[in-house]
Amino acid sequence: MEQKEEQKICNYQNSQAVMLPVFDALDxxxxxxxxxxxxxxxxxxxxxxxxxxxxxxxxxxxxxxELKELEVNQLIQRTVYDTFPPTVEYAITPHGESIxxxxxxxxxxxxxxxxxxxGG
Numbered sequence: 044m045e046q047k048e049e050q051k052i053c054n055y056q057n058s059q060a061v062m063l064p065v066f067d068a069l070d071x072x073x074x075x076x077x078x079x080x081x082x083x084x085x086x087x088x089x090x091x092x093x094x095x096x097x098x099x100x101x102x103x104x105x106x107x108x109e110l111k112e113l114e115v116n117q118l119i120q121r122t123v124y125d126t127f128p129p130t131v132e133y134a135i136t137p138h139g140e141s142i143x144x145x146x147x148x149x150x151x152x153x154x155x156x157x158x159x160x161x162g163g
Contacts, residue, residue: 071116072142076101076109082146084119084135091131113139 055061072078076098083089083097095106110133113119118139124130 071118074109076105077113078146080109080113081118081135081139081142084133084139085143088132088134091133094133
């Protein structure tokens with residue numbers, strides 16, 4: 044069985060080869076709220092108020108702004124249903140689902156970091 048070479052930052056030609064894509068990723072996911080919103084939608088489609096309840100501490104104004112940005116970056120999809128009053132539902136896109144391994148990595152690192160800092 045062939046051993047897959049471990050991917051390390053130092054294996055790249057130079058730091059610039061790493062920085063531009065990292066900046067692009069950070070731009071799409073920047074801020075305090077986008078990752079929690081994506082995490083919420085990883086568990087299924089939700090309406091605005093459901094996301095607002097799950098992402099504690101976010102204001103409606105900020106949530107609306109962040110949802111628009113996530114939609115522009117094609118990480119989520121907004122669907123408006125022809126009902127009265129109109130029903131709006133948000134869902135993660137396949138492109139948005141592509142960050143799942145990154146989120147798992149962040150969760151794992153966060154658990155290790157918490158243990159190191161707080162103890163455990």
